[in-house]
Amino acid sequence: AQKPAQKKLGKLSYKDQRELDGMEATIETAEKRKAELEAKLADPAVYSQGSKVAEVNQALEATTAEVDRLYTRWQELQDLAAGTA
Structure with a gap:
């Protein structure tokens, strides 16, 4: 029987595996x-600094979008590794 780790490595390219490892x-x-x-x-x-609020809000929105993108990509890689993609 094949071990899950061997199957996992066989489904992902080297680049994808490295990306998954660091995800x-x-x-x-x-x-x-x-x-x-x-x-x-x-x-x-922060609210006493006027423009700082907008700056922090904008950074938070961008960071939240990045976290969501990373989780989506992580799931894609997991699915690929499991052979369900």
């Missing part, structure tokens, strides 16, 4: 950035 750390970094931006928006001092 967890990439998602974690993006989520930390998102949490930092959310904390900034929770800080009343």
